[in-house]
Amino acid sequence: MKKTQSIPITSLQRLPVYLNYLKAGGGDGYVSSGTIARALGMGEVLVRKDLAHTSATGKTRVGYRRGELIEAIENCLGCRTRRTAVIFGAGGLGRALLSYGGFANYGIEIVAAFDSDPAKAGGSVAGKPVYLPAEAERVIGESGARLAVICVPASAAQAAADMLVRCGIAAILNFAAVILKVPADVSVRNIDVAANLAIASSGIKEE
């Protein structure tokens, strides 16, 4: 298995797209990069280059064994290593993510959430407990969680990130519209939902 770190981020971002396509297809026959490219409306050379970053080896003219390719992509994405994650902020988005089943596809289990609102802490959402931030160090330590999702307003996001890093979190998915300052060994990905909708709308062709 090649190291994930050697894959360009743009290729890494496309691996889940291939994975979803391959899993939806079913069966365990062969699938070629050309078939994948046509189904997803992508260039075949790009697909072949992306898949070359995984450990999958295609056969000339027939392509990849579907099952092996799925496994190779899952290895790259770390799906076959169980990992635990916490959610910081149990407002609308945080609660939606606590109830979301899609993380399991990537071997990720959400184990707890934190919220500074005492009315939210102490309860649970979808069976996941919600704690006050003061309990973060204990809960994160005991769970061994290295991943966190930040779902607090922009004004509270940096303080949340600082606390999470102190508790041993090594990778953050950040929904707040701010650039987080974190140590170099902490990985951050940002999802700005409103910005994404604005970018989608900037692609509107007519008018």
Next chain:
Amino acid sequence: MKKTQSIPITSLQRLPVYLNYLKAGGGDGYVSSGTIARALGMGEVLVRKDLAHTSATGKTRVGYRRGELIEAIENCLGCRTRRTAVIFGAGGLGRALLSYGGFANYGIEIVAAFDSDPAKAGGSVAGKPVYLPAEAERVIGESGARLAVICVPASAAQAAADMLVRCGIAAILNFAAVILKVPADVSVRNIDVAANLAIASSGIKEE
């Protein structure tokens, strides 16, 4: 004002990052590409190239007028054109987005949601009405909405997209983990939250 369509998508994706930084800074003095680059941990050449796609014109050694640069970026992102959007799927994520205030920063107003669950339709979330899908054509037509956010499970996302396109939606932000098939003149952006957390975690350095 240059046409948004001429901007590479990678540059377009970074514009909201600059915009958030500039808006957080306050004041109306000059700001240079070097200052922006250092604050955001990016390369200065990249920042300058990205900003060159906007109508902003920097002055040698002093940089850009902050207010003008904000306006130029907002023009590129279409923030200064009021646009209306609808949400398809009023489950946890859909309801969270109905309550989310961040869209206003990009001139986008969420006007309604649709859900096939009769228990959800007929009510409202954060003052936004929730309708049955059967009412989509009328509601979208009357509101003039061209944007939509798909928040239904993967199995229902293609049918939702088909219906939205029939109703005149031209740009879709899709949270379902499927590749949507839409006409060439419809713009789609995908956000796979679980995949993003997996990619963030693949960047964890040690262990």
